[in-house]
Amino acid sequence: MSLDGMKVGWIGAGKMGGPMSRRLTGAGATLAVHDPVAANAEAVVATGARAASSNHDATVDADIVVSMIPNDAVLRAITIGDEGIIANLAPGTIYVDMSTVSPEVSAEVAAAATAAGIEYLRAPVSGSTVLAEAGKLTIMVSGPKDAADKCANLFAAMSAEQIYLGADDQARYLKLVINLLVGSTAAILAEALTLGRKGGLDWEQMIDVIGVSAAASPYIQYNVAPLKARDFSALFTTEQMVKDSKLICDAGAVAGVPMAFGTAMLQRFQDSVEAGYGKENLTAAIKLLEARAGLGEL
Numbered sequence: 001m002s003l004d005g006m007k008v009g010w011i012g013a014g015k016m017g018g019p020m021s022r023r024l025t026g027a028g029a030t031l032a033v034h035d036p037v038a039a040n041a042e043a044v045v046a047t048g049a050r051a052a053s054s055n056h057d058a059t060v061d062a063d064i065v066v067s068m069i070p071n072d073a074v075l076r077a078i079t080i081g082d083e084g085i086i087a088n089l090a091p092g093t094i095y096v097d098m099s100t101v102s103p104e105v106s107a108e109v110a111a112a113a114t115a116a117g118i119e120y121l122r123a124p125v126s127g128s129t130v131l132a133e134a135g136k137l138t139i140m141v142s143g144p145k146d147a148a149d150k151c152a153n154l155f156a157a158m159s160a161e162q163i164y165l166g167a168d169d170q171a172r173y174l175k176l177v178i179n180l181l182v183g184s185t186a187a188i189l190a191e192a193l194t195l196g197r198k199g200g201l202d203w204e205q206m207i208d209v210i211g212v213s214a215a216a217s218p219y220i221q222y223n224v225a226p227l228k229a230r231d232f233s234a235l236f237t238t239e240q241m242v243k244d245s246k247l248i249c250d251a252g253a254v255a256g257v258p259m260a261f262g263t264a265m266l267q268r269f270q271d272s273v274e275a276g277y278g279k280e281n282l283t284a285a286i287k288l289l290e291a292r293a294g295l296g297e298l
Contacts, residue, residue, distance in 0.1 A: 003029035003153060009062035011055050011078055011085075012099075013040040016125070017068030019132040020098070020158050022047045027157040034058040059085050064094045064154060071243060072105040080112045091117030094147045096154075098123045098139070100179070102247050103172040104254065110143075110169070119147035123155065124175035128235040136160040142171035176251055179244045183282065184261050185219055186241070187268040190285040193227075194293050203298055204228045223283060230298060232277075232284040239278040241269045 006029045010021045013035040025031050025047040034052040035041040045051045052058035055078055059065045065085065069075055075097060079086050086109070089095065095118050097109070106122055113120035121143035131137050137159040141148050148164050155162040165171050196206045210216065211224040226233070245266035252259035268285055275291070277284040290296070 003027040003157060006030065006154065007061060007063045008032070008154070009052070009059035009065040010034070010044070010049070011058055011065070011067040012069040012074075013037075013044050014068070014070070015129055016132050017098075018043055019129060020068060020125075020137070021049065021066075023132075023135045023158045024154065025049050027153075029154070029157075032058045032060070032062070055083070055085050056088055059089060059093075062093065064096060064151060065089065066096045066098060066154075068098045070099070072101050075099060075101050075105055075109060079109045084112075086112050086116050086118055089116065089118050092119070094119045094121065094150060096121040096123050096151060098125055100124050100175055100244055100247065101172065103169045103176075103251055106169050106172050119144045121147050121151065122169055122171040123151075124171055125159070126175070126178055127159075130235065131160075132158070138163070140165060140171040140174045142166045142168060173251070176244070176248045179241075180248050180262055180265070182219055182236075183241050183245055183248075183265045183269070185217065186282045187265045187285060189220065189223075189283070190268070190289045193286050194289040194295065197290065197295055198293055226281070227283060227286075232280040232287070234279060234281045236282055237279055238269050238272045238282050238284055241282040242266065242273055242278075245269055 003024060008024055008029045008031045010031055010033040013021055013033050018040055021031060021033055021044045031049040032052045033041050033044045033049045034055050041051050067078060069078065078084060095113060110120050121141060123139050123141045125137045125139050127137035135158055139155050139159045139162045141162060142165045165174060207224055207228050211221050249259050249262045249266055252262055272285045272288045275288045277287060
């Protein structure tokens with residue numbers, strides 16, 4: 001699909017935002033990008049974007065503004081803080097946040113956007129940096145349906161699938177639901193593989209069998225090769241999983257949902273960060289459990 005003629009302001013060009021925004025320039029969008037790390041923005045500029053000097057500069061005259069930022073605090077700062085963009089966007093502008101943030105802060109942004117006449121879409125993504133580069137993410141969308149329809153081609157340039165979920169913060173909750181399942185799978189997998197090693201199982205054979213067993217899932221299957229090679233290069237870091245685990249547990253507390261597994265998952269990844277694995281992939285929790293079980297590296 002072509003995005004020729006579409007003017008996009010992009011805020012946040014890091015590990016995920018960088019490849020996602022480059023998909024838009026590749027599809028023909030006129031894109032202005034800002035990131036506090038100059039090198040991140042320069043990588044997008046190299047594909048045809050304009051380097052913006054600030055968030056406000058990135059959003060000047062944009063039809064659609066997109067942000068992909070790290071956490072609640074940054075979302076508040078760029079939208080409704082002292083230098084927030086919402087107050088300066090023209091009424092009718094579509095603002096899309098694609099980050100993983102809390103439903104509570106998202107609701108604050110929604111209220112400010114509504115008051116300013118801005119159409120606010122929540123569009124978090126599921127997928128790795130590899131899928132972002134390939135334009136194969138899954139995008140979960142909620143907010144005004146007409147705005148979601150107008151962004152269909154923009155989303156299609158970055159994803160293999162786009163799902164519209166409702167008019168409010170449904171996309172935020174679904175993202176947390178999925179990450180609860182991903183994180184708990186990784187945490188339990190660490191225990192299972194450690195138990196298998198203690199029982200004398202061959203490492204690679206054990207992982208191969210798990211990958212075709214009744215317990216296999218797409219997440220386990222695309223981790224088979226890196227786990228067999230004991231490659232813990234970060235696709236989604238342990239530090240990121242700690243941040244998302246806190247969001248999950250907090251959302252459960254607000255909603256009155258008991259989060260026994262979520263709480264245990266959070267503890268597992270916090271322990272993994274404290275053990276020095278914060279910058280590694282979340283599957284590196286296996287190394288923490290192996291050490292506790294008296295096993296060395298293979």
